[in-house]
Amino acid sequence: MRSFALPRRLWILARWATFTISLAITFFAVPPTDAQTAAKKALVGVLGITPNVPANHEMFKQGLAQLGYTEGQQVAFVEKHADSEPARLAAVAAELVRSKPDVIFARGPAAVAAAVQATKVIPIVAVDLESDPVALGYAKTLARPAGHVTGVFLDLPELSAKQLQLFREIVPSLSRVALVGDSLGNAAQYRATERAAKTFKVQVQTFEGRTPAELDAALEAARRNGVGGVIVFSSPTVYGNLPRIAALAREKHLPTVALFSEFAEAGGLLSYGPSLREAFRRCGIYVGKILSGAKVANLPIELPDKFDLVINAQTAKALGLRLPDSLLRRADKIIE
Numbered sequence: 352m353r354s355f356a357l358p359r360r361l362w363i364l365a366r367w368a369t370f371t372i373s374l375a376i377t378f379f380a381v382p383p384t385d386a387q388t389a390a391k392k393a394l395v396g397v398l399g400i401t402p403n404v405p406a407n408h409e410m411f412k413q414g415l416a417q418l419g420y421t422e423g424q425q426v427a428f429v430e431k432h433a434d435s436e437p438a439r440l441a442a443v444a445a446e447l448v449r450s451k452p453d454v455i456f457a458r459g460p461a462a463v464a465a466a467v468q469a470t471k472v473i474p475i476v477a478v479d480l481e482s483d484p485v486a487l488g489y490a491k492t493l494a495r496p497a498g499h500v501t502g503v504f505l506d507l508p509e510l511s512a513k514q515l516q517l518f519r520e521i522v523p524s525l526s527r528v529a530l531v532g533d534s535l536g537n538a539a540q541y542r543a544t545e546r547a548a549k550t551f552k553v554q555v556q557t558f559e560g561r562t563p564a565e566l567d568a569a570l571e572a573a574r575r576n577g578v579g580g581v582i583v584f585s586s587p588t589v590y591g592n593l594p595r596i597a598a599l600a601r602e603k604h605l606p607t608v609a610l611f612s613e614f615a616e617a618g619g620l621l622s623y624g625p626s627l628r629e630a631f632r633r634c635g636i637y638v639g640k641i642l643s644g645a646k647v648a649n650l651p652i653e654l655p656d657k658f659d660l661v662i663n664a665q666t667a668k669a670l671g672l673r674l675p676d677s678l679l680r681r682a683d684k685i686i687e
Contacts, residue, residue, distance in 0.1 A: 396452030414635020459587035477502035508539035512547035529573035532584030615661035625655030
């Protein structure tokens with residue numbers, strides 16, 4: 352029987368030719384372009400009424416990194432903000448949606464509302480310390496949102512009443528207090544604080560603080576009216592202007608309290624509330640989970656469960672206030 356096996360020499364030549372062709376294909380293969388690489392990255396849209404605070408954005412990125420998403424490698428950001436002008440937010444949100452992000456991270460109640468209006472499809476992760484997501488229709492329940500919105504919310508208007516109580520410990524003779532905030536976004540906080548003020552027999556004066564200019568005007572009006580203290584409600588505009596508010600409050604000799612620990616760190620008298628930086632980190636984790644395939648409808652809305660009391664002893668001294676020992680013992684941080 353005739354054998355059809357190739358002679359050994361021809362077999363070796365055939366193998367060599369195959370290897371050479373494979374090597375050439377590998378060598379001359381065109382590497383992926385930057386555009387192709389970028390196309391493979393997940394796109395996260397970031398929406399806010401004010402520019403993002405770098406320290407908070409870093410915490411957000413830390414959360415994303417915990418799920419394996421690093422900026423420039425697996426994920427890219429497109430950020431839009433309304434430059435502290437609420438009227439521009441709807442158009443800015445629509446512009447962000449047109450960039451077709453995989454997920455939107457909305458910072459603050461106005462941004463959340465604008466994002467919800469702009470899209471019913473793109474997942475939205477929110478950090479909102481002023482709103483009730485169920486009452487607003489963003490979610491059916493906190494445990495199972497069942498829609499396209501989840502994140503970190505703080506539906507606790509009574510927290511501002513607690514701030515008033517802390518004020519009374521520092522200034523027992525407090526008879527008039529100014530409330531500064533957004534009459535729409537902070538409506539629940541206004542109501543809760545006004546109820547508490549009646550209990551303490553403290554008169555309340557309310558001022559709008561939706562923009563930096565309104566915040567300045569509110570503090571000046573509070574000074575002219577001789578109030579004994581100021582409670583500044585939380586909002587992205589307030590957060591973005593904490594150092595300015597703290598400086599003006601000291602200049603006008605107004606004991607002032609706010610939600611964010613950064614306020615006391617910037618020179619404000621007192622802060623009591625959750626960590627916004629930690630909320631940003633948790634939102635980063637949620638965005639990472641969604642990019643990894645988790646359904647928004649099944650991601651429970653988180654509520655902060657730790658509240659920090661931060662006291663600036665230097666500011667208290669500058670304002671001529673004596674800090675009671677009972678309050679100092681309860682403080683999580685005292686700035687000397």
